[in-house]
Amino acid sequence: MTFRAPWNRFCVRGLSAGAGSVGSVEASIDPEFTSLPLRNLADAALSRAAELGAEHADLRVERLRSQNIKMRDGRLQSAADTQELGFGIRVVHNGSWGFAASVDLTPDDAARAAKRAVAVAKVSAPMNFERVELADEPVHRDATWSSPYRTNPFDVPRADKIALLADWSERLLAADGVDHADAMLNQQWENKFYADLAGTTTIQQRIRLEPELTALSLDSTDGGFETMRTCAPPVGRGWEYLTGDGHDWDSELAQLPEWLAEKVKAPSVEPGRYDLVIDPTNLWLTIHESIGHATELDRALGYEAAYAGTSFATFDGLNSLRYGSALMNVTGDRTVEHGLATVGYDDEGVQAQSWDLIRDGVLVGYQLDRRMARMTGFGRSNGCAFADSPGHIPIQRMANVSLRPAPDGPSLEDLIAGVDRGIFVVGDKSWSIDMQRYNFQFTAQRFFAIRNGQLAGQLRDVAYQATTTDFWGALAAVGGPQTFLLHGSFYCGKGQPGQTASVSHGCPATLFTGINVLNTAREAGQ
């Protein structure tokens, strides 16, 4: 596995105009977006909000382009291009939030939306018993930022993408034991303009890709079937990711049918307690659910209580809660190169940062927005406010949350070699966790038995289940930087109305001891 350090942040800087400079790759903000009447809309909306007495107002203009291609057995099932363009204005008026959004990019409509936002704040006022105040943030004037990529996927002909996915599907279908092959490519291009009454204005651009292929094998005698999916991460990269920059597609596609054939014939697992060596392609999702969401301060304070839930990592546990073993060091960042939650500035004009969430196994930080940073005395937000579209209000969303590798830590082979009776877990599949982020259950693409330090073939019907603090307390070894991988998801859901966000999680290979393993066939009563 390639070493990709999560704290290898790249340049975020304010520029007077034009292109942003990002790491080793130059990328320009799309001139079609910058030619929109962004500043006229900001002037109209913010001045109207100020006239109506708002103590804070911010405007976001967003253009979200996506292209989603789905293939079924090498034939096109769906190819849809979508563009969303609009703006949202958020105000604080007499200590209450108000928000309004529209799609008509005219100064008149921006001013009307500002008036509606103030009206919404007034409707809410009789029910608001916590005055809204925001933590200070330095003013960032005329800042621009772009994620790094070489080739914008939206510049690649659609027919070329379909041909590539068809070719990859045919490779899978040509293999023995593969009866069906599904392929999917999701591409997103996000442009965002932000302006607030304090004087911050930012223009940003992000590109991200999510490719996925699944092979399916049928057993016509008993009606059973099994699948095997690629483990390639979704990334904040350009089209070059599909042609080999960051992932070895040829190798993974060649191996997929073999892994599937082995899985079909694999014995069913005997439930019980096992030592688990967990690959980053699986552990990223466990980190997401058991650490990423649990260290969101809005959950800890109860703001998500009725929907996504709360957190066992309550605020009174800051700097004292024993989260896991002393080997556990977890960072939050919005800066890692190719990270899906990486930005220059968040949706409250806060510059991207990197910070510790868990140090030596102890909770030391949270993910914040400006209101909660002010409420809880942090002084400054760490830039975790985000809205998934112009029509939604920014809420506290997840940063890239990553487990640090041990600087001189073991290789994957060394971790496996140290296990007498265990299971090696690869690739994410099913996931679920409770309302306070305690009890979780995960499955995987592949489970390999480990006997006397050696891999001993795949197992079927496996799920691992634990309580978060018990699980992380059982962390017995952390792999070195050579085992580190940045993975993630396009589909982190939160909030009401529901919003989705993309987020990355990096981690090394790891060893956990004595984890409860279920047999899912027996759970189903088979």
Place this chain on the structure above:
Amino acid sequence: MTARISPQETVEQALALSKADGCVVLVTEQSEANLRWANNTVTTNGEMRSRRLAVISFVNGGTGMAAGVVEQSSTSLDVLADVVRASEQAAHDAGPADDDAPLVEPRVSDAGAARWGDEAAATSIGVFGSFAPVLGEAFARARAGGRRLFGFAEHIVTSTYLGSSTGLRLRHDQPTGRVELNAKTPEFARSSWAGRVTRDFSDIDVDRLDAEVTTRLGWSQRHIELGAGRYQTIMSPAAVADLIVYQYLATNARDSDEGRTVFSRPGGGSRIGERLTEQPLTMRSDPDEPGLSCSPFLHTSASWPVASVFDNGLPTGPVRWIDNGVLAELPRTRNWAARTGAAPAPIVDNLVLEAPGATATQDELVATTDRGLLLTCLHYVREVDPQTLLLTGLTRDGVYLVEDGEVVGAVNNFRFNESPVSLLRRAAEVGRTERCLPREFSDYFTLTAAPWLRIPDFNMSTVSRGV
């Protein structure tokens, strides 16, 4: 930017611009108002208006019909030609579609043809004019009573206009609304929940909702620790709905015929015609279902196994997916119907599960229970194994212990591993069907009615400390 034009004019202009072999235009106007609260105070809120235009071009490239979809939020006149041309280019790039079928022709009886010329329906923050003050009073009572209220109220009105090169002109207005109220003790150690669906908020009684969550919070004053195991369990309509909606959306005719779902038959084909349960349960959909009415025609801007862009405008109607305990039908596109010699079965946006003559209420089911659990609702339901449709998830906001016909306290939450198909087979008693809010699907599938179900051996796999 030019001024926007009406949805109907947008449809006509786009169709007039089309040079493709066929074209479908969808325009969606949506308005939304919402209030969110936590710790007895409003947190976020908003009033949003949006508009989407989807142009679906169909091009015969010689080897078969191709479809290209371009969708965007602007419908101004100056972008219309670009969107139409882009969708045509997308169709040319795409190659033959896997779900090719002739475009739907208009029928005299099309239910969506009426009121084509009407303006789009809309909502605003004013929909909460009566609701909000009463909610504020509930906050005051909660503060005085040592409770904390959390929740969300949302009202969305969506007007959909569909036009096609074959002459379809269909329109549908869909109001959807919901309220969720969650009460907790200050230390968050106990929690209760109630949810309602509504079309216009005129039928929402906040005081009654508040009384309901307060009563249930009272039930939990006595806490009882129970271990993992299989328990006799009374499932609420909300919990049942969450599982059957999952089943409805996860199974379709094509995937089943191809061997990919729990309804695949060994040796090929689907299990249609097979008895799933001895209970006289019927699972059905009907766009004219009273209180749950939904679009009388299919509209989609993307093809997936249960709906095809070629089927846009296809009338939906009453359909029995499970008929008196027997699997009777699965959602099926016209393309797959033609390839398998079966009839099309367009998916419908509502779902009812019921048994004739089943009238038992929660109180009646509790009264006839010696020892068992009463579930409020579920959380984080995900598929573990598609072969059995094994789902996992958590119980949430109230698992109550029933002994000798009475609720005697609240127990800890559990992680469950269960399949809705298996639960229907094992159901020992079916109660009254009630309109309910499936909490896990509350963002996008709320038009449901489900019964109370008694399961003799619900699999509570492990204990959850979460509240």
